[in-house]
Amino acid sequence: AKHAGRNNYQFYTAEMHERACEVLSIENSLRHALERGEFLIHYQPQVDARTRQMVALEALIRWQHPVWGLVSPDQFISIAEESGQIREIGDWVLKEVLAQIRAWRAAGLPAVPVAVNLSLAQFRQNSLCDQLIDSLAASGVEPAMLELELTESIAMEDISFTVDSMDRMRALGIRFAIDDFGTGYSSLSHLKRFRADKIKIDQSFVRNLSIDNDDRAIVMAIINLAHNLGSRVVAEGVETPEQLEFLCANGCDEVQGYYFQRPVEAEKVALLFGRNFT
Numbered sequence: 001a002k003h004a005g006r007n008n009y010q011f012y013t014a015e016m017h018e019r020a021c022e023v024l025s026i027e028n029s030l031r032h033a034l035e036r037g038e039f040l041i042h043y044q045p046q047v048d049a050r051t052r053q054m055v056a057l058e059a060l061i062r063w064q065h066p067v068w069g070l071v072s073p074d075q076f077i078s079i080a081e082e083s084g085q086i087r088e089i090g091d092w093v094l095k096e097v098l099a100q101i102r103a104w105r106a107a108g109l110p111a112v113p114v115a116v117n118l119s120l121a122q123f124r125q126n127s128l129c130d131q132l133i134d135s136l137a138a139s140g141v142e143p144a145m146l147e148l149e150l151t152e153s154i155a156m157e158d159i160s161f162t163v164d165s166m167d168r169m170r171a172l173g174i175r176f177a178i179d180d181f182g183t184g185y186s187s188l189s190h191l192k193r194f195r196a197d198k199i200k201i202d203q204s205f206v207r208n209l210s211i212d213n214d215d216r217a218i219v220m221a222i223i224n225l226a227h228n229l230g231s232r233v234v235a236e237g238v239e240t241p242e243q244l245e246f247l248c249a250n251g252c253d254e255v256q257g258y259y260f261q262r263p264v265e266a267e268k269v270a271l272l273f274g275r276n277f278t
């Protein structure tokens with residue numbers, strides 16, 4: 001038993017060492033990623049459950065590393081958050097999305113709002129609101145075309161700060177969505193104060209909808225809650241017709257997921273306008 005314990009311990013440290021090296025090497029590579037133009041954005045449609053038309057897009061960052069290939073945000077966003085690099089990356093995402101909205105408009109495409117994910121550090125920046133005013137003015141994009149997604153846990157971390165910031169940005173015309181809803185520890189009385197335009201049901205509740213009665217009950221409760229607070233509800237991670245059917249039958253407003261469309265590069269978005277997502 002002593003032996004096994006010791007081996008376990010050694011295995012554990014070796015793994016931890018490996019992980020620490022990996023984190024360092026990602027952090028180092030991130031330093032050059034922006035100037036080398038290695039980031040790109042993919043867009044995924046949000047589909048109106050009734051009309052089956054695309055009503056919004058979510059911007060999702062990707063990192064095209066010269067050696068590692070396409071790196072997903074789950075592998076580098078939290079590292080960038082720890083190192084402080086997330087601010088610069090977040091600024092880049094906002095500018096890039098606004099430029100893209102303008103380019104789509106110039107190409108004569110219909111306007112749909114684009115949702116951008118905010119990190120904690122980005123949201124906490126005191127300058128974020130001023131920066132948004134400047135970037136929106138410089139791009140000539142109407143504020144209503146920009147939607148900011150804040151996870152439930154980020155929003156709940158400092159409630160009065162969140163309410164103040166959201167109120168100031170809402171006054172500019174920017175929209176808000178509460179992301180990954182159901183995974184944090186929401187106080188419902190605080191949720192009300194956010195007055196979010198949208199509440200996004202976390203995909204972990206959508207995944208097993210066709211087999212898990214608890215998840216069905218949770219999803220129905222979130223839909224009712226959101227509607228009672230005057231918010232629209234979006235279900236993410238929709239992959240099957242069974243999930244879609246349940247969500248539609250229970251009044252979910254918008255759906256997003258691989259069943260309709262995986263995230264795609266900006267050039268392919270033109271093909272999604274006017275398409276019927278059945």
Ligand code: C2E
Binds near residue numbers: 060090256
């Ligand atoms: P998220 O905001 O919850 O985004 C949804 C994730 O689910 C995306 O992963 C999306 O590609 C994926 N997804 C969409 N439909 C389906 C589906 O039907 N099934 C499954 N299994 N997955 C689906 P992605 O693009 O890898 O992004 C992961 C996370 O990284 C995002 O989760 C978000 O928290 C973060 N992220 C992405 N872009 C940005 C960004 O620009 N800034 C910040 N701060 N975070 C970002």
Ligand code: CA
Binds near residue numbers: 149
């Ligand atoms: Ca999101």
Ligand code: CA
Binds near residue numbers: 200
């Ligand atoms: Ca989410």
Ligand code: CA
Binds near residue numbers: 180
């Ligand atoms: Ca997530």
